[in-house]
Amino acid sequence: MSALSKAFASDKAFIPFLTLGFPDLETTKQNILAAQKAGANVIELGIPFSDPTAEGPIIQQASLISLNNGYTTKDFLNFVSSIKDEIHVPLVFMTYSNVVFSYGIEQFMKEASQSKISGIILADLSFEEREEFESVAKSYQIDMISMIAPTSQNRIAKIAKQASGFIYLVSSLGVTGMRSSLNQSLEGIIEQIRKVSDVPIAVGFGISNPEQASQMAQIADGVICGSAIIKNIFESQKDNLPVPDQVYSFVYDMKQAVSC
Amino acid sequence: MMECKPVSRGRFGLHGGQYVPETLMKALIELEEAYDYYKNDDEFQNELKDLLNNYAGRPSRLYEARKMTQNLGGARIFLKREDLNHTGAHKINNVLGQALLARKMGKKRIIAETGAGQHDVACATAAALLDLECVVYMGAEDIERQALNVYRMKLLGASVVSVTSGTGTLKDAVSEAMREWCSRIEDTHYCLGSVMGPHPFPTIVRDFQAVISEEIKEELLRKEGRLPDCVIACIGGGSNAIGSFYHFIEDKAVRLIGAEAAGRGINTKETAATIHVGKPGIFHGMKSYFCQDEFGQIAPVYSISAGLDYPGIGPEHAHLYDTGRADYVAITDDEAVEAFEYLSKTEGIIPAIESAHAIAAAKKIAPSMDKDQILVITLSGRGDKDCAQIEKYCSNRDSKFTNCEVI
Numbered sequence: 053m054s055a056l057s058k059a060f061a062s063d064k065a066f067i068p069f070l071t072l073g074f075p076d077l078e079t080t081k082q083n084i085l086a087a088q089k090a091g092a093n094v095i096e097l098g099i100p101f102s103d104p105t106a107e108g109p110i111i112q113q114a115s116l117i118s119l120n121n122g123y124t125t126k127d128f129l130n131f132v133s134s135i136k137d138e139i140h141v142p143l144v145f146m147t148y149s150n151v152v153f154s155y156g157i158e159q160f161m162k163e164a165s166q167s168k169i170s171g172i173i174l175a176d177l178s179f180e181e182r183e184e185f186e187s188v189a190k191s192y193q194i195d196m197i198s199m200i201a202p203t204s205q206n207r208i209a210k211i212a213k214q215a216s217g218f219i220y221l222v223s224s225l226g227v228t229g230m231r232s233s234l235n236q237s238l239e240g241i242i243e244q245i246r247k248v249s250d251v252p253i254a255v256g257f258g259i260s261n262p263e264q265a266s267q268m269a270q271i272a273d274g275v276i277c278g279s280a281i282i283k284n285i286f287e288s289q290k291d292n293l294p295v296p297d298q299v300y301s302f303v304y305d306m307k308q309a310v311s312c
Numbered sequence: 313m314m315e316c317k318p319v320s321r322g323r324f325g326l327h328g329g330q331y332v333p334e335t336l337m338k339a340l341i342e343l344e345e346a347y348d349y350y351k352n353d354d355e356f357q358n359e360l361k362d363l364l365n366n367y368a369g370r371p372s373r374l375y376e377a378r379k380m381t382q383n384l385g386g387a388r389i390f391l392k393r394e395d396l397n398h399t400g401a402h403k404i405n406n407v408l409g410q411a412l413l414a415r416k417m418g419k420k421r422i423i424a425e426t427g428a429g430q431h432d433v434a435c436a437t438a439a440a441l442l443d444l445e446c447v448v449y450m451g452a453e454d455i456e457r458q459a460l461n462v463y464r465m466k467l468l469g470a471s472v473v474s475v476t477s478g479t480g481t482l483k484d485a486v487s488e489a490m491r492e493w494c495s496r497i498e499d500t501h502y503c504l505g506s507v508m509g510p511h512p513f514p515t516i517v518r519d520f521q522a523v524i525s526e527e528i529k530e531e532l533l534r535k536e537g538r539l540p541d542c543v544i545a546c547i548g549g550g551s552n553a554i555g556s557f558y559h560f561i562e563d564k565a566v567r568l569i570g571a572e573a574a575g576r577g578i579n580t581k582e583t584a585a586t587i588h589v590g591k592p593g594i595f596h597g598m599k600s601y602f603c604q605d606e607f608g609q610i611a612p613v614y615s616i617s618a619g620l621d622y623p624g625i626g627p628e629h630a631h632l633y634d635t636g637r638a639d640y641v642a643i644t645d646d647e648a649v650e651a652f653e654y655l656s657k658t659e660g661i662i663p664a665i666e667s668a669h670a671i672a673a674a675k676k677i678a679p680s681m682d683k684d685q686i687l688v689i690t691l692s693g694r695g696d697k698d699c700a701q702i703e704k705y706c707s708n709r710d711s712k713f714t715n716c717e718v719i
Contacts, residue, residue, distance in 0.1 A: 102609040103478060103595065105487045106333045106494070112477060125607045149331050149594040154608025176597070178330050178337055180321055203338035203497065211334075225335055226495030 056094065056142050056170045056195050056217035060252035065093035065274030066265070066307040067254055068281050068299075069146065071111060072097050072128045073118030075289060081135055082296035083285070088141050090300045091307035094218075094254075095139075096173070096276065099128050099147035106148075106175040108226075110279045110286070125155050132167040142170035144197065144217075149174050149185070157188045165192035171217040173197040179211050200245065201225070202237060212249040219245060221272065223257045239271050262309030269310035277306060322511020325634055326592070327600045327627035330510040336490075339497040344512040346417045351519065356416065363408045364523065367441070368398045370405075371527045374688070379658050380678075387541065387681035389674065391661070392528055392690045394552060399437050401430040401664065401693030402521060402552040403505060409520035411438035414501035421445040421496075424503045425489040427454055427482035427548065428619030428666060429461025430693055431505030436470035446470040449489045452480040454618045460697055479612040482548075482622045486596055506549025507626035510597030514627050521555025528688055529559050541681065542567040545690040546669040547640065548584070548620035550629045552692035557638060567639070570629060571673035573615035574642035584613035586625040587633055587640040595623075600630040616645040616705065619666040619693075647672040649705055652695060664693030665702060 059065055068087045072080055087095055100115035100123075107115065132143065145164060152160045152174065164172065172194055177185060179198065186196040195217025200208055202225060212219060223238060242253055255268045256276030265275045281302055288298040322328045330340060350356040364370040373393040381389045394402035414422055422444050426432035432448035439446035448465055452474045455462055465472055478484035486509070493502040504513045507521070525543070532540055543560060545553035547570035560566040575583040583589055583603075590601035595610060603611040603623040615621045632638035643651075648665055651672035656662045663671055667690070674689045681687060695702075 103483060103487050105490050105596070108491075109477075119609065150602075150604070150608040150610075153594050154591075154604065154606070175333055176331050176594070178332055178334065180330050180337075199334040201333070201335040201338075203335055205338065207334075207337065222333075222335060225497065226491070 054170065054193070054195050054217055056144070057252055059093045059142050060218065060273045063093070064269045064310045065252070065254060066091065066303065066310045067094045067096055067274055067276040068092050068303050068306070069096040069098060069276065069278030071114040071118055071282060072099055072131065073121055073123040074114040074282070075117060075285070075295070076121055077123065077127070077131050079295055080131070083299045084135065085138065086296040086300040087303045088139060090303035092141055092303050093274065094142045094144055096144045096146050096278070097132070099125060099145055099151055101148040101151055104148065104175070108279055110282050114282045125151055129163045129167060132169065133163070136168045139168070143168065144171040144173060145169055146173040146175065149177050152185065157185055161188045161192045161194055165194055169194060171195040171197050173199070173220060179207065200241065202241065204241070208241060208244045209248045212245045212251070215249055215251045218252040218254050218274065219249070220276065221253050221255045223255050223259065223268070242271055262305050265306050266309040266312070275306070275310050322515060324514070324628045324631035327598065327630040328511055328514060329599050330597060331594050331599065332510045332597045333494060335494045336497070336510070339493065340510055340512065342417070346413060347512055347516050350413055350416055356412065360409055360412055363412065364405065368404045368408060369396060370523065372396055374528060374531045377659050380655070383658060384675060384678040386678040386683065387685040387687040388683070389678060390540070390686065390688045392524060392556065392688055394524065395661070395663065395667065395691045395694035399430070399434045400696070401434070402524065402555060402690070403431040403434040404437070405523055405555070406505065406517050406520040406551060407431065407434040407438045407503060410501065410503045410516065411435070411442050411444060414444065414503065415442050417501065419444070419499055419501040421447070421500045422503045423447045423449065423489050423492055423500055424505060425449045425482065425485035426505065427451070427485070427621055428617065428664070429454070429458040429465070429697065430619060430664070432470065433461050433464050433468070435503050436465040436468035439470060440468045447473060447492070449473050449475050449485040449492070451482060451485050452476045454481055454485070457618050457701060458697060482618065483596070483610065490596070506551040507554045507628060508549040508596060508598060508600070508624060514598065517551050518554045518558060518628060521551050522558040524552065524555035524690060525557060525559035528556070532686065536686065538686070539563055539566055540688045541565070541685040542569060542677065542687045543690070544569045544571060544670050544674050544677070544687065546571045546620065546666045546692060547625065547629065548573065548622045548666065549624070550626035552690055554626060554628055556690040557632070561632070561637060568632070568637065569673060569677065570638055570640045571643050571669040572625070572640055573617055573620035573648070573669060574644045575614045575616070577644055578642050581611070582614035584615040584621050584623065585642040586623065588642045590623070590625070598627050600627045601625050616648060617665045617669065619664070620669065641673050643669040643672045649702055649709070651675060652698070652702055653706070661691070662695035662699070663691055664695050665698040667692045668695070
């Protein structure tokens, strides 16, 4: 079992998402430490891409701010390396294929593994194209996270069989962002996954509050939350509240909700 | 080695593929299956042919531009008049095909991106004719550049969504249309306007545009008893260019040249000449060449032409470039505007500023060719949409020039 899968072993997992370099790298560090202290089981770190086609407006804006700060992929890899000794939960990168491809897949995976990165999610990498990336990731003990969507249907078994780390179950169609109601057909999908795989399942996309998180934790092994945290950071800045404290409270509440 | 048919998953050599979120795979597979069925379906092909001939006005004329030939003093020049198609550009060839396909697939709604507005005007037109709802995504900056086309789309019953994310141009319109498609794939077909994006789009759009080279070849063989020596077309994503090249790819003696937009020059950052300044990457569903920085962030490209203002190039072109089968030249704004004026004055034909890039390339190449050689230029669209912008450009240029002379 990989380090990532182990993070789901004892309890339902909560996985917060933070955009690297937003609002700046120093705050990102404080936010990561706050999320860890608040009980996050895995932390997803977004490496911003100029044209994030799978992202809703909130994460698009955070990505833009980070890139406008002048940070590059090299800075993010160095940053993660610099904090690795203070982090004891598994870290997962979330980015787009071109970020890894242009850095050199081999070089990227090598540096990521040196920074104790456990998994990588590439939002625009289909199951059909994953081999080029996965073969390299595997050699560095990094899990390539597979995504399954409500539209996956007869692809579910095929994808689940190859999955490692955890399976990212996309709760609803569309891009990342908050939704008032979530897809009700997830249980059927989870049932199909369970038939062929015992890799933990984390549900993401559109989950914004403890009620939804708790509801999803009833049926899955973990819950992923991104846009709502980023929105929370934007609002904390606007209200002049200390951002890491707000991230701590948010993650704490969500973790409590998925645990009980 | 030449490979012109995709081998697997829509590959053109190293390029192409399907780099999309899992949510979209169902729609792509469904589209591929439907297309594989209907491309061999006589009823579909007859319906499409009827629309192309009786509605869009095909076959388009292959006009021998005698004055231009004489003026340049080299090869005989023929213009493939895609500008004479209904809606004024080659875009209608692909759109009629895809809209008909969407209807056969039971879709009620098409969405589309646009740069110059030609693709979306064609989409709005086909949607009106075939009773489909149509929503178009256009960069905020392009809406300003292409006000006339925006009104045409609305008149035809389409809704226009202004895209303000990113640079507010073509690439952002594509991103936004992809986001929208992700959230609504059941009743919606994404009518992609160029030979780009994830498989099967580069193949579908290529097949629907291949009628251009099919007609050129047939008419030249019939009237001149020979193939052309050179075919030139402008290229952004590359649909009119691949359409112009396709039936000549196997005829190795026919030189194929794509004219990409250099903007203010390939040594500046204000350029969209992907082959000249781009490097391999993965974006908008495909592996190909892209204008990007050293960390893979997509570059904010620039060209006077909203239709060529795109940071990538279709994967089949990337492959034609890799194999040396086609050459790609870069044409600056100044050269394109000069060609825009040249064709208007020489032949009485006002070209789209996109197509003016092909004219500019031909002006450089034709004089070095023999008088008995044949050069075909695809005139991808008409220039009415560009007149206001070019008038402004020229008055700035000419006043600068006057100042220089005075000094």
